[in-house]
Amino acid sequence: MKLRVLLGDHPHTAALKSGAVTSDLVEMEFAAYTPTNKGFKPMVRDGAFDVSELAIVTFLMAKAYDKPMELLPDVMMARFQHGFAVTNPAAEIATPKDLEGKLVGIRSFTTTTGAWLRGILANDYGVDLDAINWITFEDPHVAEYIDTSTKAPAGKAIIRMLLDGELDAVLGEKSDDARLRRLFPDVAAEEQAWFVRHGVVPVNHVTVVSKDLSDNHPDIVREVHRMLHESRAAAVGQSPSFTDDELTRSLETIIKYSAQQCLIPRVYTVDELYDDVTLALR
Template identity: 40%
Template structure:
């Protein structure tokens, strides 16, 4: 691209994090692209339009939404970037005012989650099953929304609550026994984590798995990847520079921003296995199939 050429304007949906702030403020730029940011709050409202209709050129997306989109043949390309990750064991709560509940007594209980396909729900279920031996299919999963992918159908042990119902009022009223929440976890007396010492339990999980559970990644449209590969390379480079800008403040902490094929391979393999076990995918996916979409564009730059 010549220096006189105009940058390619890309419609973009990214939440403001420390590592994306400089991209959104214009402090970090690339001559090949201009990111035109859409104001989407909360960011998960961007996921269904992107998965279904590719309304953005570049978008943040929950990892389960992306994997379902890939399995259903949607024209999206994953960039090997994690922009949001968190430890999950504090995300399942119960109403302690209605009596003590623990992981050993979840069978035959009702657990609410925004959608069965919600990424936080997937991670909590994976941890319940793998770490604590909870029989997931013996729990009644109560949802208030459908999946971001219209084609997806929930398994028979999940059902939708009545229209208009919300998780916290249902939990307070005893209509559900526990609820899985993410960024909307309440600070309310009586609503307590189901897993005792969740932070310590998360540290043990990390010691075994060596990564922080992935919440959100970044995708681009296949059209952009096919027609403007240099723009895709520029977007990835900007994201890398955003991560580098906050490296000092994150030093010594578990890396929540996994970048590159090598760093993502193991975590994605486990994520795929959990999704398959929970009946979230209509077909088997491999990490190699996922990476193949961007490997020719990014190559050694994303190792």
């Protein structure tokens, strides 16, 4: 079976994408999107792929609107988030609480990095997210979601606005510009402290399959999972893997944060993200 596949260039996908991992059942036709997240919207809105990398918050929101896809227990990307928050020194933001009342830019209100950071700010630093003026630049991947944030003027660039003082802070971006400051001066210390408290590595991108593929070709879904697992094994030492317990804790945390931020209507159980076929692969 030939499958339409969207996967980024990661150490753990290299063997798969190079053809080093083969299958008698599956031929993968890889879509070319740079960056990979440009393919998330066609996956969610049009079902463009049989197998797709997808931001976890995009997937959660897609499930909320009954988009026909199921989760595989194959993480594509995970990272700590504290380094993706920068400020303009003129805004005098010394602590996370100082973000209240400020103009804060974010690429889209529904980005996964943004959801993780807002959850961290609210739950670990007591920030009132409703007291922040959110400025966004892109529409959500899930068309049904009603975004009430303020849109940046057309043609404006997020870091340029921060440098020009049109924004006080930005979430979801990094910058080495000496005119800007990190919200967390000692990022490594904050990340380590957060991990000690929560025992969670934040998952950013997961893997999904179409509901049609899972319903009608469970053997193909199992083969896709096998191929992903074999490709990851070929990258040992280059790409950390998740145990089921680690993935579950990470998913539970981002589900909670997404519900708190009204990105999804309620707190889902992790098992609800899988169907019978993909659940058996955990």
